[in-house]
Amino acid sequence: MLGYSGAVTREQDLLAVDALGRIHIFELKKDTADEQSMFQLVSYLTGRPPDDEHWVRETVAHTLWHGEQEIASRLAGLVARRSTKTLRTAKSRRVAGGHVPHRERLEARLNKLTELANEQTELGLSPRTFREISRSLLEEGFGRRWNGPLQAPREVLDEVAGRKMPPHWRLGRTEPGIVIWMVAPNIKRALRAAQPLIERGLGIRCVSMDLREVVGGREWSIEVAEPADQVEDWAMADAFSRLLVEIANQHLEKCPGAASRLTLKVRSASVPWAQGKGRGDLGWKAAGNASIECYVRNRCIQWELYNHWWTEGQALKIRRPLLQLCDELRKEHPRTWSWSPDDPADQSNRAFVQGAVALANAFYRGLVEIGAFDVDPWAYWMPSAPR
Secondary structure: OOEEOOOOOOOOOEEEEOOOOOEEEEEEOOOEOOHHHHHHHHHHHHHOOOOHHHHHHHHHHHHHOOHHHHHHHHHHHHHHOOOOOOOOOOOOOEEOOEEOOHHHHHHHHHHHHHHHHHHHHOOOOOHHHHHHHHHHHHHHHHOOOOOOOOOOHHHHHHHHHHHHOOOOOOOOOEEOOEEEEEEEOEOHHHHHHHHHHHHOOOEEEEEEEEEEEEEOOOEEEEEEEOOHHHHHHHHHHHHHHHHHHHHHHHHHHHOHHHOOOEEEEEEOOOOOOOOOOOEEEEEEOOOOOEEEEEEEEOOEEEEEEEOOOOOOHHHHHHHHHHHHHHHHHHHHOOOEEEOOOOOOOOHHHHHHHHHHHHHHHHHHHHHHHOOHHHOOOOOOOOOOOOO
């Protein structure tokens, strides 16, 4: 989890990044999520910055700019059940004699919210309690703590990216690179509105979560229900994604030169044209691209080599050696692997990863050897060279 909406920006409620590099955005509703709620969530995708990494960094900066002070106030507001955006104190804006520094305004807000939290819970909380919790959250989640505002935001954001993301990973490598979540007690209308988008491959997950207060400020009950017909697809896609990341990591250990070219794609099992239960691609950026396509069929994974884009323009000159390379790889490597989506430690998964890594290494090294990466990136569209 990297950020949440706040007073600086009103966007998705929560934003997170997973091990595959996919961005997850969450919209939370306290009652019913309807068609308008779903359209609101999808609108965040159309309004986001074109650079996914910039989007994540901007959200992190908005969330953490005042560090301990801001998080402590947010925690106190949650306990007090009061919005920190609308709360006003004597020092909220200006008082007689001039402008009040932002630090003092934050301090006054935390004191007021702590007072309201104690009225709600009778727990005898203090501002220091919320600060201590916020410090531990900063250290655990972001590797350091500070009492805002950020003096060196780029340095902190680099640290956050390095801590949260795999060491050689970059945002935006996955397609689709975004999973969106709608969470509310009643999601029926939102799920119905999302169905056409889900069928077109957009990663939308609707979850019913009902939170009820049993003892004021002290005890709650939480009930979670997910669409039964979709949960299996989510679990299978996520299990396969984790294996794909493992394959990519091991491939880059043996072929570090592939790091600047590597791409990953995960297709939902809900996409009508996807074969079986989904599809995943591991490939490399080149003229027309080259990749290994894996088709997931329950307990079986089949693969094919993607190369048909090398059939036009000046890219034709690489076609013959490329087809020969692909024929050799098909003969040398098993065409089908078994796997277990339910048990990550299953031996079949280890065999699949080892086999896929060997195939990826051989394909990449073969592409280097035949000069596939030396072809002009626009060669597919450029007129064929005269014979």
